[in-house]
Amino acid sequence: MGLLFGTAGAPVSSKGTDSLSGIRRIYELGLGCMELEFVRGVKMGEETAQKVGILSKKLDIKLSVHAQYYINLNGEGETRLKSRERILKSARIGNICKARSVVVHAGFIQKDSRLAAYEKIKKELSRIREQMKSEGMDIALRVETMGRNSQFGNLDEVIRITEVAGVLPCIDFSHLHAVTGKNNSRQEFADILKAVENKLGREGLNNMHMHISGIEYSEKGEKRHLEFEESDFKFRELAHVLSEFKVQGLVICESPNLEVDALKLKSEYERY
Numbered sequence: 001m002g003l004l005f006g007t008a009g010a011p012v013s014s015k016g017t018d019s020l021s022g023i024r025r026i027y028e029l030g031l032g033c034m035e036l037e038f039v040r041g042v043k044m045g046e047e048t049a050q051k052v053g054i055l056s057k058k059l060d061i062k063l064s065v066h067a068q069y070y071i072n073l074n075g076e077g078e079t080r081l082k083s084r085e086r087i088l089k090s091a092r093i094g095n096i097c098k099a100r101s102v103v104v105h106a107g108f109i110q111k112d113s114r115l116a117a118y119e120k121i122k123k124e125l126s127r128i129r130e131q132m133k134s135e136g137m138d139i140a141l142r143v144e145t146m147g148r149n150s151q152f153g154n155l156d157e158v159i160r161i162t163e164v165a166g167v168l169p170c171i172d173f174s175h176l177h178a179v180t181g182k183n184n185s186r187q188e189f190a191d192i193l194k195a196v197e198n199k200l201g202r203e204g205l206n207n208m209h210m211h212i213s214g215i216e217y218s219e220k221g222e223k224r225h226l227e228f229e230e231s232d233f234k235f236r237e238l239a240h241v242l243s244e245f246k247v248q249g250l251v252i253c254e255s256p257n258l259e260v261d262a263l264k265l266k267s268e269y270e271r272y
């Protein structure tokens with residue numbers, strides 16, 4: 001399927017802000033994918049989800065889903081239960097949309113050691129996968145690399161957690177850059193891809209899901225997303241490395257100008 005480029009939510013230039021308008025606009029722009037943003041809750045019903053699935057299939061636009069931000073699988077009692085339900089709800093609607101993946105921010109490290117947080121989150125993700133399986137869902141669960149150290153989701157954690165069957169990585173390159181200011185050169189981008197390949201094999205690079213944007217950060221990590229040209233993020237180098245490694249899958253652009261930067265990244269990629 002090659003490498004497809006698209007936006008986080010409907011492109012800015014869509015006729016409407018709804019997902020159907022967004023998918024049509026993605027098609028008109030010559031992009032290949034779109035992430036449905038359920039980040040502030042799943043407002044899409046099953047009926048719309050079916051229409052979304054039909055339209056995306058007709059126009060051959062691949063979809064993914066971003067689950068709610070307010071999730072902490074390392075939380076206690078109610079927080080953990082609600083987090084589980086939120087992920088499942090996104091996955092259910094995403095599955096009806098025929099989305100390939102549901103992306104999650106897994107949680108916070110809090111007072112625990114990273115290892116203790118890992119074990120707890122792993123257990124929760126296994127449970128969620130079991131439930132998804134029992135409901136017959138055909139959608140991957142993707143844990144995202146995060147932009148702050150206080151969050152679960154450094155590169156090692158995201159790669160290692162794929163030991164849970166059905167869990168795959170979502171590599172947010174801009175987040176990985178924001179945590180330390182590193183991860184912003186061809187060599188470092190290549191090292192990230194090699195780490196994925198070491199764990200998941202060539203199959204891992206053939207089925208990638210990525211987030212990319214310009215980004216502003218401080219010593220505490222991510223502050224906000226920026227347009228490429230306003231940020232120091234080396235998107236041209238990254239496009240080159242993605243081409244060198246023949247990575248396949250979805251690239252979701254999260255810059256504020258969504259499709260402008262998605263198209264920029266795509267044309268940069270196509271130069272190689």
Ligand SMILES: [Zn+2]
Binds near residue numbers: 066103105144
């Ligand atoms: Zn995210």
